[in-house]
Amino acid sequence: MNATRGGVLRVALDRPLRAAYDYLAPPGRDVASIPPGVRIRVPVGRARAVGVVVGRASASELPAARLRAAEAVLDEAPLFDAASLALLEWTAGYYHHPLGEVIAAALPKALRGGAPLEARTECLHATAEGVAAQAAGEPRRAAQQRALLERLASATGGLDAAALAAAQPNWRGAARALVARGWARLDTRVAPPTATPAPAALGAGPPDGSGAWAPETIPALTPEQSAAVTAITGAAGYAACVLQGATGSGKTEVYLRAVAHALASGRGALVLVPEIGLTPQLLARFRARFAQPIAVLHSGLTDTERLAAWRDAHAGRAAIVIGTRSAVFAPVRNLGLIVVDEEHDASYKQQEGGCRYSARDLAVLRARHADVPVVLGSATPCFETLHNVDGGRYRRLLLPRRADQAAAPQLALIDLRAHPPRDGLAAPVLRAIERHLATGGQALVYINRRGYAPTLLCTACGWIAPCQACDARLTVHQGAGRLRCHYCGAEEPLPARCPRCGYTVKPVGQGTERIEQALAELFPGERLVRLDRDTARRPGDIEQVMRAVLSGEARILVGTQMVTKGHHFPGVTLVAVLNADQGLFSTDFRAAERLAQTIVQVAGRAGRDARAGEVLIQTEYPEHPLLASLLREGYEGFAAAGLAERAAAHWPPFGRLAVLRASATASGAVFDFLQAARRAAGASEGVRLLGPVAAALARRAGRHHAQLLVESHERAPLQRFLKGWVAALDALPAARRVRWALDVDPLETQ
Numbered sequence: 001m002n003a004t005r006g007g008v009l010r011v012a013l014d015r016p017l018r019a020a021y022d023y024l025a026p027p028g029r030d031v032a033s034i035p036p037g038v039r040i041r042v043p044v045g046r047a048r049a050v051g052v053v054v055g056r057a058s059a060s061e062l063p064a065a066r067l068r069a070a071e072a073v074l075d076e077a078p079l080f081d082a083a084s085l086a087l088l089e090w091t092a093g094y095y096h097h098p099l100g101e102v103i104a105a106a107l108p109k110a111l112r113g114g115a116p117l118e119a120r121t122e123c124l125h126a127t128a129e130g131v132a133a134q135a136a137g138e139p140r141r142a143a144q145q146r147a148l149l150e151r152l153a154s155a156t157g158g159l160d161a162a163a164l165a166a167a168q169p170n171w172r173g174a175a176r177a178l179v180a181r182g183w184a185r186l187d188t189r190v191a192p193p194t195a196t197p198a199p200a201a202l203g204a205g206p207p208d209g210s211g212a213w214a215p216e217t218i219p220a221l222t223p224e225q226s227a228a229v230t231a232i233t234g235a236a237g238y239a240a241c242v243l244q245g246a247t248g249s250g251k252t253e254v255y256l257r258a259v260a261h262a263l264a265s266g267r268g269a270l271v272l273v274p275e276i277g278l279t280p281q282l283l284a285r286f287r288a289r290f291a292q293p294i295a296v297l298h299s300g301l302t303d304t305e306r307l308a309a310w311r312d313a314h315a316g317r318a319a320i321v322i323g324t325r326s327a328v329f330a331p332v333r334n335l336g337l338i339v340v341d342e343e344h345d346a347s348y349k350q351q352e353g354g355c356r357y358s359a360r361d362l363a364v365l366r367a368r369h370a371d372v373p374v375v376l377g378s379a380t381p382c383f384e385t386l387h388n389v390d391g392g393r394y395r396r397l398l399l400p401r402r403a404d405q406a407a408a409p410q411l412a413l414i415d416l417r418a419h420p421p422r423d424g425l426a427a428p429v430l431r432a433i434e435r436h437l438a439t440g441g442q443a444l445v446y447i448n449r450r451g452y453a454p455t456l457l458c459t460a461c462g463w464i465a466p467c468q469a470c471d472a473r474l475t476v477h478q479g480a481g482r483l484r485c486h487y488c489g490a491e492e493p494l495p496a497r498c499p500r501c502g503y504t505v506k507p508v509g510q511g512t513e514r515i516e517q518a519l520a521e522l523f524p525g526e527r528l529v530r531l532d533r534d535t536a537r538r539p540g541d542i543e544q545v546m547r548a549v550l551s552g553e554a555r556i557l558v559g560t561q562m563v564t565k566g567h568h569f570p571g572v573t574l575v576a577v578l579n580a581d582q583g584l585f586s587t588d589f590r591a592a593e594r595l596a597q598t599i600v601q602v603a604g605r606a607g608r609d610a611r612a613g614e615v616l617i618q619t620e621y622p623e624h625p626l627l628a629s630l631l632r633e634g635y636e637g638f639a640a641a642g643l644a645e646r647a648a649a650h651w652p653p654f655g656r657l658a659v660l661r662a663s664a665t666a667s668g669a670v671f672d673f674l675q676a677a678r679r680a681a682g683a684s685e686g687v688r689l690l691g692p693v694a695a696a697l698a699r700r701a702g703r704h705h706a707q708l709l710v711e712s713h714e715r716a717p718l719q720r721f722l723k724g725w726v727a728a729l730d731a732l733p734a735a736r737r738v739r740w741a742l743d744v745d746p747l748e749t750q
């Protein structure tokens with residue numbers, strides 16, 4: 001270590017290197033005056049980069065001759081407070097990802113590039129000479145300049161660009177002349193605050209189509225809601241509360257009350273949602289309840305919108321921040337509460353690219369650091385969360401169905417062996433749809449596959465339309481006349497004949513498009529709507545579908561996973577689940593949990609008034625123990641059985657996993673790397689390596705994917721092992737020929 005007079009700054013740069021970089025303070029500044037959390041401009045090789053100061057040290061491991069001075073400190077106040085910086089550092093450490101990249105991902109693009117923390121605007125002032133000249137009647141001939149100088153002389157503090165443009169649209173030419181004569185001075189100042197505008201398509205109006213939200217009437221709380229609110233708001237410091245209740249049981253009202261309590265105590269609230277576009281109802285209720293700016297952060301924003309929302313949150317103009325996964329890092333002034341809605345949702349885990357963190361887990365950690373309550377809401381909490389309830393680490397707050405709400409839906413299995421389906425629909429399901437429509441109900445038909453058919457087959461020679469870049473079949477999109485790969489996005493025209501033998505080809509199997517078409521033929525005269533990624537390309541599309549269903553105009557809704565999220569359809573009395581079997585035989589250890597969550601979530605959309613909804617699940621395996629336990633004991637019993645199975649197998653949450661994933665255009669390079677990685681692990685105490693094996697879909701978008709699984713009974717030995725291992729992987733020559741990433745606590749293991 002080389003002690004350096006004045007010390008060094010540790011700077012995290014947006015580079016794929018794990019170590020922080022050491023710099024001397026910029027000329028004229030000393031290290032002690034530069035707080036962690038500010039941005040700094042530094043030289044890197046021959047280029048410049050913007051980094052964030054993450055620490056200060058008295059000595060550096062770099063030889064003094066190689067230490068360079070930073071160029072400029074960009075912020076007066078830190079972008080990240082100590083708690084946020086600690087969360088980012090913990091994230092980088094736990095998920096073994098370079099800190100600079102983790103920090104960069106938490107910042108809007110403009111701030112990464114060095115834009116000012118607060119928006120600035122140009123400001124024009126009269127100089128003392130200018131005021132004197134104006135008093136003396138100057139300038140005599142240039143009318144534009146004279147008018148401008150007159151304005152400036154009477155405006156103490158100067159005029160900003162917006163005010164100038166309003167008063168004198170062509171002010172710039174005159175301003176240049178005045179500046180040249182020394183009568184005016186142009187500088188910048190912090191722009192007047194602008195609260196985040198409501199995104200046009202989101203929460204713009206209620207889904208009933210009336211165009212305006214009624215003033216929010218605050219509903220009375222049930223005793224259970226009241227107890228939940230008290231438990232959350234009465235917590236002295238950190239408390240993790242699992243708010244468990246079916247759709248329509250009033251979870252959102254509990255969130256609203258808890259947020260109101262935080263605001264009343266002068267604190268801010270962070271609310272995480274799986275997908276903004278899928279939860280317009282929640283966002284709309286927050287907007288209707290709180291007459292103050294809400295910063296909304298999600299992936300659908302433009303860079304400018306994200307920057308504005310981030311700035312509002314950071315400056316404390318917006319005390320409520322609502323956002324998706326990456327909003328877990330959002331700045332919130334004086335944080336008082338965190339809510340994670342639909343905490344079981346897979347979208348909280350970053351699964352591709354960058355640092356593969358779980359926003360739900362980080363939300364709990366952030367709450368613990370900030371010593372504030374965190375609420376995890378769901379009708380179907382994930383097994384990890386239930387395990388934490390069992391262990392007394394989380395407190396469960398149950399919301400039973402309200403008295404004015406329908407009874408729990410009745411689930412029944414339809415045996416496809418006894419009732420062979422036509423066009424994917426079994427006769428008892430069709431009869432049930434008919435019955436419900438006849439009595440004024442609506443039907444929701446769920447199939448987790450978009451498109452017309454998953455396969456295009458030649459019945460003469462057996463040819464199946466393949467994706468050229470993936471080990472996958474192309475999906476038929478009849479309406480668009482295309483074949484599309486749902487893995488890599490490749491597409492081609494839908495052929496009328498087999499390209500190999502010339503015989504007619506035929507779509508095999510069902511997707512939402514085909515089910516919609518079949519139902520339209522079977523129920524002519526009834527309006528149908530479809531909700532999947534093909535029909536909902538823009539944010540407004542979802543609300544249009546919701547309006548059609550909520551107004552009762554549409555009688556049948558066909559949809560994918562999208563219909564299981566967020567929306568409440570009180571008119572739906574029948575739910576049909578068409579392809580439950582997909583989840584029954586997966587080798588992934590979480591498949592059963594996900595299937596049960598989906599069934600319970602989609603079933604939760606059914607039922608109204610005092611009438612219980614009916615839920616029919618088509619299956620070829622009615623005796624399957626998973627389905628049996630779900631029907632007999634509900635999600636609770638199912639989860640208890642599932643957790644017992646996990647405990648026996650030491651799977652999470654009873655054991656710990658990490659997956660090393662790699663891909664390359666040549667499969668040899670992938671396996672060379674993973675074999676080398678395995679050797680580099682050596683004899684590792686407390687962990688077991690499994691693999692390498694090819695991924696379930698080995699070739700995707702022209703790249704071969706394979707992986708190595710690391711398991712351990714405990715978190716500590718796994719973390720100890722990963723730390724050393726990742727450093728060794730960085731140094732492997734074989735690593736340069738592949739893309740690789742470490743996934744700690746993976747959602748999937750195949």
Ligand SMILES: [Zn+2]
Binds near residue numbers: 461
């Ligand atoms: Zn053929």
Ligand SMILES: [Zn+2]
Binds near residue numbers: 467468469700
């Ligand atoms: Zn493909």
